[in-house]
Amino acid sequence: MFNPSRDQVRQFFFDVWAKYRAGQPLAGAEQPALDAVLAHPEYHALLDQPDRYKVRDYLPESGETNPFLHLSMHLAISEQLSVDQPPGIRERYQQLLKRCGNEMDAQHDLMDCLAEMIWQVQRNRTAFDSAAYLRCLDQKLGAA
Structure with missing residues (x-):
C-alpha cells in the first residue's frame, strides 16, 4: 500500500x-x-x-x-x-448527490463520515470498519 x-x-x-x-x-x-x-x-x-x-x-x-x-x-x-469500495459507496454517493445538488457538497457529506471513521481507526487502533462507514452515510441519507 x-x-x-x-x-x-x-x-x-x-x-x-x-x-x-x-x-x-x-x-x-x-x-x-x-x-x-x-x-x-x-x-x-x-x-x-x-x-x-x-x-x-x-x-x-x-x-x-x-x-x-x-x-x-x-x-x-x-x-x-x-x-465502488467499499461496495455500495457509489450508490450512496449518487443519493447524496441528488440530495445535495452538487458534487462538492455531496463529497463533503461523504467526507464527514470518512473523517469519523479515520478518527475511530486512530483512536481505537483498529482496522477501518467499512460497515460502520456505510452506516454513517445511511444515517446522513436518512436525516434528509
Whole structure:
C-alpha cells in the first residue's frame, strides 16, 4: 500500500497546481487532485507559495482545517467512488448527490463520515470498519 509522508503529499499538491498553472499535462491521480483543488479556490494562494506552506502545521484545536488533508480526502473519495469500495459507496454517493445538488457538497457529506471513521481507526487502533462507514452515510441519507 502506498503510504506517502506528509511532505510527499504536500509536494504532490504543489506540483499538481504548478503543472496546471504552467499548462502541463497531468497524469494518474493528478487530474482528480486538480479537480479538488479547482473546487477549493480558497487554497489557490497557499498552493502558489510552497516554501511558505510546505511545513506549516494546521492545528484543529486552533480551529484550523488542514488544506492538504482536506484535498487528500477528496482524492481518497474519488478513488473509492471509481472502484465502488467499499461496495455500495457509489450508490450512496449518487443519493447524496441528488440530495445535495452538487458534487462538492455531496463529497463533503461523504467526507464527514470518512473523517469519523479515520478518527475511530486512530483512536481505537483498529482496522477501518467499512460497515460502520456505510452506516454513517445511511444515517446522513436518512436525516434528509
